[in-house]
Amino acid sequence: MNRFKYASPLLIDNENTLLCENNVRLYDGEVKTNFEGGELIITTHRILWGRPGAIARGETCLALMHELIVYIEEETPSAFSFKRSRKILIHLSEHNDNDASKPISYSMYNFVKLSFRDGYSNNVLGTLSQCLQVRYWEAKLLPQIQDNAPQIKLRTGIIGIERSLQEKQKAADENLNTAFQDLSKLMSMAKDMVKLANAISTKIKDKQGDITEDETIRFKSYLMSLGIDDPVTRDGYKSSNQYYKGVAKELSDFLYKYIEDMGGMMTLTDVYCRINRARGLELLSPEDILSACKLMESLQLPLKLFEFSSGVKVLQLSSLDSESIANATSLLIEDDGSISAEELGKKLGISITLAKERLLTAEKYGKCCRDDSIEGLRFYSNLFLTKEE
Amino acid sequence: MVETNIEWPWQYNFPPFFTLQLNPETRAKQFQAWKNLILDYCKKGKLYIIDVRESSHIALFNNSNINRKLDQSVIISILSELQRTGHAAPVDKSKQRWEIYWHTLDEWANMIYDCISSRGLQNSVLTLYELSQGEDVQNEEFYGIQHEVLVKALQILEKDRKCELILSDSDEGVKFF
Numbered sequence: 001m002n003r004f005k006y007a008s009p010l011l012i013d014n015e016n017t018l019l020c021e022n023n024v025r026l027y028d029g030e031v032k033t034n035f036e037g038g039e040l041i042i043t044t045h046r047i048l049w050g051r052p053g054a055i056a057r058g059e060t061c062l063a064l065m066h067e068l069i070v071y072i073e074e075e076t077p078s079a080f081s082f083k084r085s086r087k088i089l090i091h092l093s094e095h096n097d098n099d100a101s102k103p104i105s106y107s108m109y110n111f112v113k114l115s116f117r118d119g120y121s122n123n124v125l126g127t128l129s130q131c132l133q134v135r136y137w138e139a140k141l142l143p144q145i146q147d148n149a150p151q152i153k154l155r156t157g158i159i160g161i162e163r164s165l166q167e168k169q170k171a172a173d174e175n176l177n178t179a180f181q182d183l184s185k186l187m188s189m190a191k192d193m194v195k196l197a198n199a200i201s202t203k204i205k206d207k208q209g210d211i212t213e214d215e216t217i218r219f220k221s222y223l224m225s226l227g228i229d230d231p232v233t234r235d236g237y238k239s240s241n242q243y244y245k246g247v248a249k250e251l252s253d254f255l256y257k258y259i260e261d262m263g264g265m266m267t268l269t270d271v272y273c274r275i276n277r278a279r280g281l282e283l284l285s286p287e288d289i290l291s292a293c294k295l296m297e298s299l300q301l302p303l304k305l306f307e308f309s310s311g312v313k314v315l316q317l318s319s320l321d322s323e324s325i326a327n328a329t330s331l332l333i334e335d336d337g338s339i340s341a342e343e344l345g346k347k348l349g350i351s352i353t354l355a356k357e358r359l360l361t362a363e364k365y366g367k368c369c370r371d372d373s374i375e376g377l378r379f380y381s382n383l384f385l386t387k388e389e
Numbered sequence: 390m391v392e393t394n395i396e397w398p399w400q401y402n403f404p405p406f407f408t409l410q411l412n413p414e415t416r417a418k419q420f421q422a423w424k425n426l427i428l429d430y431c432k433k434g435k436l437y438i439i440d441v442r443e444s445s446h447i448a449l450f451n452n453s454n455i456n457r458k459l460d461q462s463v464i465i466s467i468l469s470e471l472q473r474t475g476h477a478a479p480v481d482k483s484k485q486r487w488e489i490y491w492h493t494l495d496e497w498a499n500m501i502y503d504c505i506s507s508r509g510l511q512n513s514v515l516t517l518y519e520l521s522q523g524e525d526v527q528n529e530e531f532y533g534i535q536h537e538v539l540v541k542a543l544q545i546l547e548k549d550r551k552c553e554l555i556l557s558d559s560d561e562g563v564k565f566f
Contacts, residue, residue: 371404380405384418
C-alpha cells in the first residue's frame with residue numbers, strides 16, 4: 001500500500017483514461033483500509049483512486065504507477081460468498097521512494113487488493129493486463145510533427161530583401177556551428193589519441209631492447225604523420241640518432257650540388273621542399289630534417305646548418321663562413337655600386353630572404369653600408385671606411 | 390636661409406650618408422663626416438642656430454640632387470655628439486633648437502680677449518654692439534657673432550676675472566681688465 005502516492009487526477013502527457021469503476025475499496029495486503037467506496041480509474045499510466053466525485057473535480061487522489069506492478073490476478077471468490085464482490089490482487093515491486101508524501105508510508109505487504117463491491121462493469125482484469133503488456137508509460141514522446149504549412153514570404157521592398165538576407169546568414173551560421181561542433185569532437189578525440197600515442201611510446205621506451213630500430217622508426221613516423229610530437233624522438237635520442245645520421249648524409253649528398261650552384265646557401269624551407277620533392281614518397285618531417293641538419297657539422301659533411309642573427313636558418317657549405325660571405329657579397333656590390341636584396345637575389349638565383357641575410361652579414365663586417373629611403377633599402381660599398389678623406 | 394657656395398664633401402652625394410648606419414665602425418665614420426660637415430657649413434654660412442624642425446629646408450640636411458634627407462632623430466644624435474665636444478648646445482629642452490659653435494666658447498673667449506689686449510683696450514668699456522658689429526672688429530673672426538653666443542663667451546672671460554659684463558640696462562656693455 002505504500003506504493004500509492006498522492007497525485008493530481010489530471011492526465012499527464014500521452015495519458016489516456018481506459019476505464020472507470022465505482023464503489024472500490026483498497027486493501028493493504030490482506031488488511032482493509034479506510035479508502036472505501038471510492039472511484040477507480042485505470043489509465044494508460046497509472047491506477048487512480050478517489051472519493052466519489054473527487055476525481056471529476058480534479059481534487060487530489062491516490063495514484064499507483066503501472067511501472068510498479070509486477071503482475072495481477074483475480075482472487076477466486078470463496079464458494080460460500082453470494083456477494084457480487086470481486087477482488088483483484090496486484091503484486092508490486094520493491095521501491096525506495098521514501099520522500100514523497102503518501103497516504104500510507106509503511107506496509108509489510110508487497111501487494112494490494114482492489115475490492116469491487118458491485119463487481120465490474122468493465123473487463124478490468126483484461127484491460128489492466130493489456131495495458132501492462134503494452135507498457136504505455138515507456139513510450140517516448142513522439143517528436144512533434146513540424147508545421148509544414150507553407151510560409152508566406154514577404155518579399156515586398158527593402159524589408160523583404162533584408163529578411164531573406166538575414167535568413168541566409170542564419171543558415172550559414174548554423175552550418176558553421178555544426179561544422180565546428182564536429183571539429184571540437186575531433187579535438188577531443190585528438191586528445192585521447194595523443195594520450196594513446198604517449199602511452200605506446202613510453203611502452204616502446206621501456207622495452208627498447210625488444211623492438212627493432214626499424215619498428216621504432218616506423219611507429220614514430222606514424223605519430224609524426226598524425227602531427228603528434230613524439231617523445232621518443234627527444235628522450236630516446238639514442239635510437240633515433242642513427243636515423244638522423246642517415247638523413248643528414250642523404251641531405252648533403254643530394255643537396256650539395258644545388259647549394260654550390262646557388263652561392264653556397266639554402267634556406268631550410270627550400271631544403272625541406274627539395275628533399276621531399278625528390279623523395280616523392282616517405283616524406284621527411286621538418287622536425288626530422290632540422291634534427292638531421294644539426295648533426296651535419298659533427299659528421300663532418302660538406303654542408304652545415306647556420307643560423308643568422310635574425311633567426312633564419314640555412315644549410316651552407318662548410319667551407320663558407322660569415323666573413324667569406326661578406327667578402328663575396330661586397331665584391332658583388334662593387335660591380336654595381338649599390339644593390340638591393342631583390343637584385344642580389346635575382347643575380348644569385350637565391351631567395352630574397354637569403355639575399356637580405358647576406359647583405360646584413362656583409363654590413364656587420366663593415367663591407368657595405370645601407371641607404372634606407374622611400375625607394376627601399378639598398379646597400380652600397382662602404383666608402384666610409386674605404387675611401388680616404 | 391643661408392646660401393653658400395660651400396664645397397660639399399663626397400659623402401654629401403653618397404646616399405648611405407643620409408641613413409643611420411648600424412655597423413658601429415661605419416657609423417663612427419659617418420658621424421665624424423657629419424660633424425665636420427655641419428661645423429664647416431655653419432662656419433661658411435655664419436650660421437649660429439639650427440632648428441631641427443626646419444631641417445628639411447636646410448640644404449645641409451636635404452640633398453635634393455639625390456633626393457635624400459637626414460632624419461631628424463639622427464640630426465639630434467649627431468648634434469648631441471657635437472655637444473660633447475663643446476661645439477653645440479641645445480637651446481630648448483626638447484632639443485629642437487641648437488646653438489652651433491664652430492669655435493667652442495672657450496675659443497671664442499680667447500679670440501676676443503686676444504683682440505682686446507692686442508689693441509690695448511683693457512680697462513675700457515665697450516658695448517656689445519661695438520664688439521660684434523663695430524668697424525674696429527670688421528676683420529676679426531668674431532665679427533657678426535650672435536648676441537647670445539657673444540654673451541656666453543664673455544661669461545667665460547668673466548669667470549676668469551678678465552672682464553665684467555654690464556647687462557643691467559638697455560645699453561649692454563663689457564669692461565675688460
